[in-house]
Amino acid sequence: MRLAVREAMLGFKRAPVLSALSITTIAFSLFAFGLFSLVALNIRNTLRAVESRVEIRAFLAENAEAEAIAAAMGDIGGFKEVARVEYVTPEQALERAKREMGEFKDVFEAGFLPGSLDIRLRDGFRDPTTVKRVADRVRTYAFVDDVRFGEEWVQKLYSIRNIATAAGIILGLAFAAVAIIVIGATIRMAVMARSREISIMRLVGATDGFIQRPFLIEGFVKGVLGGALALGLTWLASSLISRYFIRTEFFDARLAFLGLLGGAVIGVVGSAVSVGRQIRRVL
Amino acid sequence: MRLAVREAMLGFKRAPVLSALSITTIAFSLFAFGLFSLVALNIRNTLRAVESRVEIRAFLAENAEAEAIAAAMGDIGGFKEVARVEYVTPEQALERAKREMGEFKDVFEAGFLPGSLDIRLRDGFRDPTTVKRVADRVRTYAFVDDVRFGEEWVQKLYSIRNIATAAGIILGLAFAAVAIIVIGATIRMAVMARSREISIMRLVGATDGFIQRPFLIEGFVKGVLGGALALGLTWLASSLISRYFIRTEFFDARLAFLGLLGGAVIGVVGSAVSVGRQIRRVL
Amino acid sequence: MIRFANVFKEYPRTGVALNDVSFSVNKGEFVFLTGPSGAGKSSILKLIYFDELPSRGDVWVSGTRSKGVTRKEISLLRRKLGVVFQDFRLLEDRTVEQNVAFALDVIGTPPEKIHPKVSRLLTQVGLSSKSTNYPRELSGGEQQRVAIARALANDPFVLVADEPTGNLDDRATRGVFQLLRDINAAGTAVVMATHNIDLVKRANLRVLEINRGQVVFDSAEEKRRAPELTP
Amino acid sequence: MIRFANVFKEYPRTGVALNDVSFSVNKGEFVFLTGPSGAGKSSILKLIYFDELPSRGDVWVSGTRSKGVTRKEISLLRRKLGVVFQDFRLLEDRTVEQNVAFALDVIGTPPEKIHPKVSRLLTQVGLSSKSTNYPRELSGGEQQRVAIARALANDPFVLVADEPTGNLDDRATRGVFQLLRDINAAGTAVVMATHNIDLVKRANLRVLEINRGQVVFDSAEEKRRAPELTP
Numbered sequence A, B: 001m002r003l004a005v006r007e008a009m010l011g012f013k014r015a016p017v018l019s020a021l022s023i024t025t026i027a028f029s030l031f032a033f034g035l036f037s038l039v040a041l042n043i044r045n046t047l048r049a050v051e052s053r054v055e056i057r058a059f060l061a062e063n064a065e066a067e068a069i070a071a072a073m074g075d076i077g078g079f080k081e082v083a084r085v086e087y088v089t090p091e092q093a094l095e096r097a098k099r100e101m102g103e104f105k106d107v108f109e110a111g112f113l114p115g116s117l118d119i120r121l122r123d124g125f126r127d128p129t130t131v132k133r134v135a136d137r138v139r140t141y142a143f144v145d146d147v148r149f150g151e152e153w154v155q156k157l158y159s160i161r162n163i164a165t166a167a168g169i170i171l172g173l174a175f176a177a178v179a180i181i182v183i184g185a186t187i188r189m190a191v192m193a194r195s196r197e198i199s200i201m202r203l204v205g206a207t208d209g210f211i212q213r214p215f216l217i218e219g220f221v222k223g224v225l226g227g228a229l230a231l232g233l234t235w236l237a238s239s240l241i242s243r244y245f246i247r248t249e250f251f252d253a254r255l256a257f258l259g260l261l262g263g264a265v266i267g268v269v270g271s272a273v274s275v276g277r278q279i280r281r282v283l
Numbered sequence C, D: 001m002i003r004f005a006n007v008f009k010e011y012p013r014t015g016v017a018l019n020d021v022s023f024s025v026n027k028g029e030f031v032f033l034t035g036p037s038g039a040g041k042s043s044i045l046k047l048i049y050f051d052e053l054p055s056r057g058d059v060w061v062s063g064t065r066s067k068g069v070t071r072k073e074i075s076l077l078r079r080k081l082g083v084v085f086q087d088f089r090l091l092e093d094r095t096v097e098q099n100v101a102f103a104l105d106v107i108g109t110p111p112e113k114i115h116p117k118v119s120r121l122l123t124q125v126g127l128s129s130k131s132t133n134y135p136r137e138l139s140g141g142e143q144q145r146v147a148i149a150r151a152l153a154n155d156p157f158v159l160v161a162d163e164p165t166g167n168l169d170d171r172a173t174r175g176v177f178q179l180l181r182d183i184n185a186a187g188t189a190v191v192m193a194t195h196n197i198d199l200v201k202r203a204n205l206r207v208l209e210i211n212r213g214q215v216v217f218d219s220a221e222e223k224r225r226a227p228e229l230t231p
């Protein structure tokens, strides 16, 4: 083992450029992967945040009676899909309109806006079909003039999320495949560069396992280093984006460790496959 | 020359993995570079589009006289910074407000909005200081109630553009440096793998130029292939983004050719530097 | 110990190299392999250390049979053999010392035993002064002696040597030959391919003469067989 | 033609290899270099083809002087030399034919002239049947003959051969030696390092004996100098 480690380190020393390149390519592959995962993670978080704001707004007729409204609020609040119902008076509505329409606030003197019931849904009940079902039930109250819930908007939200998820899985797998190919090729090159040495080792009686060990250790070390580098790059990219564009979230420690472990596994597996195949060619 | 080309092709055949890896790394470097250029290009285009909408809106007092307005429009239209002045009547203003405030359009029955003069500036006069100067001049007319031009917004726009440009240049140079290093390393590896051959060539009387030629050709071919691959990848990425996110613009033929040429130059120069250094080590 | 039974060896692109070869070598024997260039001497040696396997026929070395042998068995057999290659096969990026130590490392010799053993071996072949040099810094004959030291490192029970004196002057040749005789006297069988007819004549040991892939003379059988022509 | 004037060669890690060597070789001469392993024979040959440059003193070969020589001049000189290396130095990934053709390609021989010339050379060294094989498919002696064919390819005016018969049997040795004599007869000077004392004795040609980096005997001077001890 001691010898194998020494051999592995010799491998680095003898081919510093090759080793650096391996580590860099592993890092770049995992970086691409990590960056995408991060994008996916943040899109999902953003979507969840946006989604949590999905609400149904029922505009009330001008002559709606306070008691009827209160009774309806009780009813609706009892639906299993509904998290919260809030009554917005016409005055509050105007206030809000002024606030939301910014630029025009001081030229917005007169005007009338109807009151409304703003209904917020529970987690897990925000998909387009459920939203529509609740909206339809709310519409049945006599004093409700109109119900709005941005059908198209909710639909669009969901389709973006689906596309993002699909793209994430496809691109993720593609990048993983590229990473494995690059690692395999890199290690095959290292094995080829040392094929003379391997054949001599075989000739003086070394077993396959003995010959493979340094390569596996080298692969492991490269994988871990590549993983760490990738993590660093991803973190850098993520914090740059956070700083200049939008706030993003980074992987937690568990995910980061998983990335490192992934690098190591890819390094070792890639080496094992390559070195095994190559060694068998030296009889 | 014929021999050199044959040698170069032999180089590919003898080390297909190494060659593929070189091409891939060149491609990836240039891809990263290309993608960033594309992002920069598109940010700049978007900014230009957004910027071209920078306008000053002067709200008119309710009792403003039509003649005074017409005279002022003549005046303002004569400013060298101004491209176009447009009169928006109170009715048009209401129409526009309804259109822009979407959701509330049918509950927006009454209300009053003042008329305005919408002033559009010429290209090259949209920087924050000029906008402010024009706004101040417009404010001097007696019938102008208020002037709005989104000072903060214009400022923000410019600072985003500056950050994007700076990031573009820095990241661009960084990527170019990485590309050159990777290419140099790849070719150095190829030279190392053939060092025995090189020393034998020297010993049977080959000159340095003769020995270098196949490597330069190989570098050139790899550079061009890498460039083409990078272009393809960039195009793919760009059209995917166009399809699922926002419409983006791609490089024109001239820029694409420049990318290919860039790859070739990098390949040849990287090879030349590497091979020259390496050959001198074989006496 | 070593037994070839009707061994044929055909290479994919050059055709028949060995044509029905049979002989055996007993424990502690010393055998010269002679014959012209391209006769098949190196091929026979490669079959002994299982670098090649016979196309037909069987090779037994120390109880290991060529038919159905596994990679693992080949490795274990080689640990008991010492091989001096015609082209030395030294590791270019290791010193003389490391090249010899390497053979000991591979078979799992305890680290503290390696250094003294390597020193002794290098002294034996007269190279202790070059122990920290790299192969490219040695003359041809010096490289050959490193190869011999490495072959002796694991106290082999058979030493297989392909032209071990090809790059040596007369005095060095006699030195190396004496070394091989000493090892042989200590019980190690030696199979040595050589072109040095003088050496063979003077030594009066068993000679196996190969020509066109056949054993045309075996001094142990004391009779010369007529060389059959290959088809 | 070739002149060594008080040449010293010191290697960075092994010390003095040549110690004040002076001699010259005339046009069309045949010279044997003899001496024990590590004496400095290969070093002298390397200085002739400018693979090494002297630490002190001067080497002239065909008008090219070692002092201040450029890389370009070395290349041009080597085109006029033929070299057989002690370790062959064949290109592993080219056939026998391609290995020889390579030497002609390098010096810009017109393609149509290459093939016939290569065929003739391979016939000369008795290897025409192996022209499409790779070096690893050849026996040691066969590889050596490929190296000789390559050295002769460019009709050199000096042939430098380091142990060109080290892996050959007696008959092949005589064949190769006859080849060298024929070439020599046609006007090419030959400098050949060898351990084959029999060959040297029988040939009755000029002998330069090297020991510990010094010329201890030059048959052209018909006198034996006392070997000085290296400090």
Ligand SMILES: Nc1ncnc2c1ncn2[C@@H]1O[C@H](COP(=O)(O)OP(=O)(O)OP(=O)(O)O)[C@@H](O)[C@H]1O
Residues within 6 Å of the ligand: C011, C012, C013, C014, C015, C016, C017, C035, C036, C037, C038, C039, C040, C041, C042, C043, C044, C086, D136, D137, D138, D139, D140, D141, D142, D167, D168, D169
């Ligand atoms: N790996 C190989 N592939 C194909 N042919 C081979 C291989 N090894 C040897 N040969 C062929 O087999 C024949 C015998 O070769 P071998 O090396 O056994 O000869 P040898 O007796 O050792 O000759 P020498 O004295 O020149 O070393 C030769 O003609 C050679 O071309």
Ligand SMILES: Nc1ncnc2c1ncn2[C@@H]1O[C@H](COP(=O)(O)OP(=O)(O)OP(=O)(O)O)[C@@H](O)[C@H]1O
Residues within 6 Å of the ligand: C130, C136, C137, C138, C139, C140, C141, C142, C167, C168, C169, D011, D012, D013, D014, D015, D016, D017, D035, D036, D037, D038, D039, D040, D041, D042, D043, D044, D086
């Ligand atoms: N490249 C080198 N670097 C360092 N030392 C060297 C180098 N080449 C040769 N030597 C040393 O110089 C001395 C002379 O070596 P050289 O190769 O000239 O001997 P030789 O006479 O050819 O011996 P042989 O007959 O064994 O080939 C040797 O002791 C060797 O160790």
Ligand SMILES: [Mg+2]
Residues within 6 Å of the ligand: C041, C042, C043, C086, C162, D139, D140, D141
């Ligand atoms: Mg042989």
Ligand SMILES: [Mg+2]
Residues within 6 Å of the ligand: C139, C140, C141, D041, D042, D043, D086, D162
């Ligand atoms: Mg020598």
